[in-house]
Amino acid sequence: MKAIEVSHLIKEFGPLTALNDISFSVSEGETFGFLGPNGAGKTTTIRILTGVSRPTSGTATIFGHDIERDTIAARQSMGIVSENSNVYDDLTAWQNMIFSAELYQVGRKEREKKTNELLKKFELYERRNDKAHGFSKGMKRRLTLAMGLVNSPRLLFLDEPTSGLDVQSNLIIRDVVADLVKEHVTVFLTTHNIEEANIMCDRVAIINKGNIVAIDAPESLKKTIQSVQSIEISFDYNSADQLEELSRLSMVNEAQKAGDKFKLYTEDPSEVINAVMAYAHAHNLKILSITTLGPSLEDVFIKLTGLQRTGEKIHAID
């Protein structure tokens, strides 16, 4: 049985089509990434899959339960960790956990056992009697995730789990998600951190303007755009002029500066390496490092969503 089965889902808000006939499925135990620029339809999809919003047409099932007709049964098997750390600031960490367990009808003994276990796992046990309003952003995020796991879900919706977090919280959350995967929990992950999706997901779907433009394993997606390769190079001396000079080299489609390195996008890496060597020789520069890189998942994302790079930022072109 599929954990999630989405068939011809359409969602319209007046004249705006937020989801345009999307279909996909997620197998049990799979970690599935859902990527897309802002306004692409990610949140609308999650709201429909969690039964908060109704589709205009089409169906979605969670472990065989239709989310519209059998909403409660579908929700009982899921945990939801929303993008905002939506904990109750005026309740303690313990009270937040117990409330979440009560909402999901976890039995009294089980809810206390699970709360103890999760607060320890997320390194919040020592602060269990403190109100959440005194917690840092990372602690609130960890508490949100702990609340999403209190009913031992078979399917976890994770919306931007590590966005803007400190290193400690980031590592704890990634470790916990890795443990969930071992326990065969299905994870539906939306993230802006494409590298995170690359590392964590078995498959990713890329959604843009309400359409799913690609859906495959990260490595398979990268293979589809082998034309986007790059050379990363570092010289012993850097100046502002070098970026423009490098971007004019033969076969370089685009050049970026990232810290003390330059990244040159090309379809012919060997030709560019030759041109860079000649450039270094002509300008009396010593090459400290040079690396050939294949396309990243970010490159795939940018190509498929029609975004474009400007310097180190990504801008929408529509």
Added chain:
Amino acid sequence: MPLTDNKGLVKRLSCEISAAWAIAKKDMRIYYFKPNIIVSGIFFPLFMFLAFAIGKNTPPGALIPGLISITLLFSASSIEPVSIPIERRVKTFERLLSAPISLYSLVSGESMSGFLYSLGIACLPLAVGIFIFDTPIMSIPVLIISMVLTAFCFATLGTLFAAYPTENVGEVMSMLNTVRLPLIFISGVFIPISTMPRIGQQIALMSPLTYGNDMIEYAYTGKSLFSPLLDILALVIFILIFQVTANYLYKKFNE
């Protein structure tokens, strides 16, 4: 119906009640058990009542039924229109909307906290009547039933207004007050319905406070405009209308 279906239904019902109770407990912890909320719950209806009652040639003890009615109206309907828009803003309301419970349980849970809070607050004018003015109560069971139904009716009204999809508390409160403030003048609290012009009497029939106040008046004096059974029926109908409408609006506004 097969026995297993009955068991399933009982289990489901018990889960829904537990979840509604969990929501009510959460609201009471966060919003109701705060000194400023309790104090304002007592003083606002008291001062509003005194503003209209002082100067009238009525013995203070006779004012107690009206004071209880107004206290129930204001305290039961005041907190959810504040707490729900705030919860929308901080996104905790989304947590309730996505929980494995029906919207009826969500609405009932939210209303239950307002209901319990207002009953607690209304005990103060009740106690003042008993211990200070020695106001006689003709029927304690009718008083209990009237207070319970009136409190739940107005708590559901507050939850109904909070369905308006805004994060701005002021928007909900201004809409609610547009309805709530006229209610105290047309429901027989200050002006007996029998002395009102015909149009006023017809409007009074559409106010749930008319029936709540009438029944509380009966519990104290044994006199009322309608029979207590009719008051009970009217209040139950208002509760059902508010509950079904609230359920519909929460569903509609989240699509």
